Amino acid sequence: MLRLSQGMSYKNAMAGLKFGGGKGVIMKTPGYSGSAALYERYGDFVEQLGGAYVTAEDVGMTVEIMEMIARKTQYVAGLSPVDGMAGGDPSPKTSYGIFKGIESAVQFKLGRNDVAGLTVAVQGVGQVGYYLCKYLHEAGANLVVADIDAGRVRKVVDEFSATSISLEDILVQKVDVVAPCALGAIMNAESIPMLQTSIVAGSANNQLETPDDGQRLHDADILYAPDYVINGGGIINVACEYYGDITEDEVWEQVSAIGPRLTGIFEESAASDKPTNVVADQQAKRIISAGV
Numbered sequence: 001m002l003r004l005s006q007g008m009s010y011k012n013a014m015a016g017l018k019f020g021g022g023k024g025v026i027m028k029t030p031g032y033s034g035s036a037a038l039y040e041r042y043g044d045f046v047e048q049l050g051g052a053y054v055t056a057e058d059v060g061m062t063v064e065i066m067e068m069i070a071r072k073t074q075y076v077a078g079l080s081p082v083d084g085m086a087g088g089d090p091s092p093k094t095s096y097g098i099f100k101g102i103e104s105a106v107q108f109k110l111g112r113n114d115v116a117g118l119t120v121a122v123q124g125v126g127q128v129g130y131y132l133c134k135y136l137h138e139a140g141a142n143l144v145v146a147d148i149d150a151g152r153v154r155k156v157v158d159e160f161s162a163t164s165i166s167l168e169d170i171l172v173q174k175v176d177v178v179a180p181c182a183l184g185a186i187m188n189a190e191s192i193p194m195l196q197t198s199i200v201a202g203s204a205n206n207q208l209e210t211p212d213d214g215q216r217l218h219d220a221d222i223l224y225a226p227d228y229v230i231n232g233g234g235i236i237n238v239a240c241e242y243y244g245d246i247t248e249d250e251v252w253e254q255v256s257a258i259g260p261r262l263t264g265i266f267e268e269s270a271a272s273d274k275p276t277n278v279v280a281d282q283q284a285k286r287i288i289s290a291g292v
Contacts, residue, residue, distance in 0.1 A: 001025045003184075003206050008235070010284035011228035014261065015254075017239040022053045036068050043072030051075050056090070056238040059126075059183075063089050077242040086241040086251045090234030093255050095131030097233025098203050100259035101225050102136070102177055105199045108266045109223040110176065116140030119175040121165070121197070124182030125152045128203045128234075132181060133160050146170035147182070177201055185209040187224075192216045201225035214277030218269070225262055226280035232258055 001023055009021025026042060046055050046069070056078040057066060066078040081087030102120070106112045119142040122129050126147070133143055133156045143162035146169075147153050156162045171178060171186065174196040180186050184206030192213060200207070200222055207227045208214055217224045233255040240246040240254070265283070269276045 007205055007228045009288065010281065011232050011235055012239070013284045013287040014229050014280065015232040015236050015239075015258075017235065018243065019054070019235070019239055023058075024053065024055045039065055039068040040072045043069040043076070046075050047073035049075070054238075054242055057234070077238040079241070081241075081248070085244060086237050086246055086248055088237075089127065090237040091127035092131045093237040093251065094128045094203055094231055094234035095135060096252070097236070097255045097258040098128070098132050098179065098181075098201065098230055099135040099139070100256055101230035101262050102179065102199070102201045104259040104262045105201050105223050105225050105266070106177070108263060109198050114139060115177075118142065118177065119144065119173075120177040120179055121145070121170050121173045121175045122156075122162075122179045122181055123147075123167075123170045123186070123202070124180070124204065125156045126181070128231075129179075129181035130156060132179060132203065133162060137161070144170065144173055144175065172196060180204040180207050184227075187213045187217065189213070189216065192220060192222075195220065195222060197222060199223045199225070201230055202227070203231040205231070208277060211277060211281075214275035218275035223266065224276050226265065226277050228284075229262055229265065229280055230258060 004023040005021060008023050012019040012021050046053060054075045054077060063080060066076055070076045070079055078090055079087055106115055120136055122133055122143060122145045124147055125133060125145050136143060137160035143160055144165045145153060145156050145162045146165045146167045153164050157164055165173060171191055172194045177199040178197045179202035181203040184204050187207050188209035205227055236254050237251050240251050265276050265279050269279045
């Protein structure tokens with residue numbers, strides 16, 4: 001949870017948002033029920049913080065659940081959208097930011113202006129992974145996918161002509177891009193030597209098991225798109241909804257800026273011979289220290 005909250009701090013800083021950073025986690029105990037009463041209780045807790053923390057969707061959450069939480073707190077976003085303003089499920093925005101980030105990485109690493117004909121391995125095809133597959137398919141990419149939920153896999157196979165791969169093998173496919181869109185800590189000392197890709201760019205938080213794994217990817221000549229930069233589309237949507245000062249179209253424009261932002265990180269990494277995760281951390285810390 002502390003790693004996630006640090007990642008949110010860096011994510012908000014890199015996205016230029018008027019937020020600090022924090023993370024709310026509901027631990028799934030053996031008796032977890034996901035009841036309205038539980039979510040309302042969580043809303044009570046958030047309300048007690050008096051606005052120091054604003055909660056919104058992430059893994060396992062939906063607009064409907066956020067509406068339950070909103071019965072007890074005003075400090076919540078990711079609610080149903082109103083009249084062309086930002087709001088609703090942030091997953092499509094997160095996915096679009098990942099897509100623009102992949103385009104950026106492909107241009108920088110492979111010298112390609114688009115993803116048509118390239119093969120992308122998507123690990124996890126929940127809400128974010130599903131929409132990422134949609135954007136990639138529409139752009140002409142070939143997809144190989146895996147998920148713990150067989151129903152999700154069937155959906156993207158049927159809709160986007162994807163190829164199903166086992167969870168055990170998805171990361172080691174010979175592809176142009178690996179897109180981790182499930183849980184974190186999957187890039188580590190064991191998995192990195194087995195990768196057969198030029199680029200790692202996906203939505204999962206904390207993809208690196210340790211900071212040293214960024215160096216391992218760098219040494220393997222694999223371009224890594226720092227997770228909290230590339231997956232910032234959802235929080236951009238959430239922040240704009242909360243402050244209510246930007247239209248839906250303007251949100252899409254801000255999400256599109258994730259691509260050029262990553263290009264700047266890639267360029268600094270190449271010039272300094274530092275791993276991209278180190279470059280991104282340094283940039284985020286400078287922004288936070290400056291208080292802008």
